[in-house]
Amino acid sequence: MFHKIRKFGLKTAGLVTAAAVLWGCTEVGGGSQGPRVNTSKPVVVGVLVPSGSGNQQQEALAGSLVAAAKLAVAEMGDVQIDLRVYPTAGNANQAAAAAQRAASEGAKILVGPLFAQAANAAGTAVASQGINVLSFSNNPDIAGGNVFILGDTFANTADRVVGYAARKGQRSVAALVRADAAGDVAAAAVQSAARNNGAEFVGVAKYELTSDSAIAAVSATKSLIERTGATALVLDADAAGALPVFAQMLPEKGVTSASTQFIGLTRWDQTAPAVRSSAGLQGSLFALNDTSATSSFNQRYAAANGTNPHLLAGKAYDAMRAVGTLLQSGSSDALTRKKLTRNAGFQGANGIFRLRPEGTNQRALAVATFQEGNVVVLDPAPRSFGGAGF
Incomplete structure (x- = not known):
C-alpha cells in the first residue's frame, strides 16, 4: 500500500494489505523501564512519521498521523505535551537518526515510526537511554525490549474470531494462508487461538x-x-487479493461456510459490494473495531482537519492518548514499561486497547458476518477488559 505492491496475476491484484507491508524480520532487545518525567513542565514526545521521501502516499499518511496525534493532545487539554515531529522517509537509517535526534532534544518517549525495520532501528538507537517506542508497526517480531507495536495483529484477531466460533461449537480449525512470512505468522496465530479457546488446530x-x-x-x-x-476454515486473504477467488471457488468445490465456517483474519467489511454479496461469504465471520468509537473518532478528526483520517491514523491517536492518560497521573514514572502496560488499558480511536508486557497489543474487537451482502455485528466489541470477548 505504501511500497510497490506485487501483482497477484488475477483481476483482483494487490494481495499485499496495509498490514502486510509493515513486516520486517529483525528483533530488538534490551531496553529499560523508561525515563523519569516532570509533569509540571511540558513533556517532549517525538513523533516519527514516514515523510521526507517524496512518496505522495507516504507524505499523505504522515500528515494524517501527525493530525491524529495532535487531535489526541488537544482533547486532553490538561496535559502538558511538547509534540515534535521527525521525518524518517520510511527508512531504517533515517529512523535511527531521527530517534537519536529526538532523544538529544529531550524526548521522553517516541511515537512511531511505521515500518517494522524503521521501528526496530529507532528502538535500538534509544534503548540505552531507556526511551520507550510506541511504533505503528504490526510486526510482532520487533516487539519487546523498549519497542511496542500498535498495529493490528493476527494474534489478536484470531483469538477473537476463533474464540467466538469455538463458543458456537466450531472446535476443529484449519487455516488457508499465504506461503510467506506473514502467512506463517497468521497460521501460528490461528493455532494459538485454537489452543487458547479449547479447539483443535488440524492443519494448514x-x-x-x-x-x-x-x-x-x-x-x-x-x-x-x-x-x-475441520468445521472452521480461517483465511488470511483480503478483498484486494485472493478472497474473491476463494469465495467463489471453495463453494464450487463443495466447501461452504454453511458446512465449514469461514473465518477472516482481515477487514472483510472493507470489501467491494460485489465481493461481500457473493454467496460464498454469507454467514462468514470476521472482526471489526468498535464501530461507535471509530465513527466518533472519524467525525472529530474530520471536524478538526476538514478531511477524513487515513486508515492508520488512529494508531497515532492511540499512542498519544496512552501517553497523555499516563501523564495525567502526575507521576514521575508515568512513561515506564510498568505504566504503559497497565491492565486497564486506554481508550483509543477504535475502542479500548492495551499494551502487553511482551510489546504487542490487545484490542477490543467486534465479531461480524455478511447477511445478504450487509455487514451485521453478531457480538459487539467489549468496552472494558476482563469480560466476554477477551
Whole structure:
C-alpha cells in the first residue's frame, strides 16, 4: 500500500494489505523501564512519521498521523505535551537518526515510526537511554525490549474470531494462508487461538501470490477439510487479493461456510459490494473495531482537519492518548514499561486497547458476518477488559 505492491496475476491484484507491508524480520532487545518525567513542565514526545521521501502516499499518511496525534493532545487539554515531529522517509537509517535526534532534544518517549525495520532501528538507537517506542508497526517480531507495536495483529484477531466460533461449537480449525512470512505468522496465530479457546488446530494449506497457486490451494484445502473433518476454515486473504477467488471457488468445490465456517483474519467489511454479496461469504465471520468509537473518532478528526483520517491514523491517536492518560497521573514514572502496560488499558480511536508486557497489543474487537451482502455485528466489541470477548 505504501511500497510497490506485487501483482497477484488475477483481476483482483494487490494481495499485499496495509498490514502486510509493515513486516520486517529483525528483533530488538534490551531496553529499560523508561525515563523519569516532570509533569509540571511540558513533556517532549517525538513523533516519527514516514515523510521526507517524496512518496505522495507516504507524505499523505504522515500528515494524517501527525493530525491524529495532535487531535489526541488537544482533547486532553490538561496535559502538558511538547509534540515534535521527525521525518524518517520510511527508512531504517533515517529512523535511527531521527530517534537519536529526538532523544538529544529531550524526548521522553517516541511515537512511531511505521515500518517494522524503521521501528526496530529507532528502538535500538534509544534503548540505552531507556526511551520507550510506541511504533505503528504490526510486526510482532520487533516487539519487546523498549519497542511496542500498535498495529493490528493476527494474534489478536484470531483469538477473537476463533474464540467466538469455538463458543458456537466450531472446535476443529484449519487455516488457508499465504506461503510467506506473514502467512506463517497468521497460521501460528490461528493455532494459538485454537489452543487458547479449547479447539483443535488440524492443519494448514498455503498459496503463493499467483493465480495458479491460489487455484491449486482450493483443491488442497478441500482435501485438508475432508481428511481432518475441520468445521472452521480461517483465511488470511483480503478483498484486494485472493478472497474473491476463494469465495467463489471453495463453494464450487463443495466447501461452504454453511458446512465449514469461514473465518477472516482481515477487514472483510472493507470489501467491494460485489465481493461481500457473493454467496460464498454469507454467514462468514470476521472482526471489526468498535464501530461507535471509530465513527466518533472519524467525525472529530474530520471536524478538526476538514478531511477524513487515513486508515492508520488512529494508531497515532492511540499512542498519544496512552501517553497523555499516563501523564495525567502526575507521576514521575508515568512513561515506564510498568505504566504503559497497565491492565486497564486506554481508550483509543477504535475502542479500548492495551499494551502487553511482551510489546504487542490487545484490542477490543467486534465479531461480524455478511447477511445478504450487509455487514451485521453478531457480538459487539467489549468496552472494558476482563469480560466476554477477551
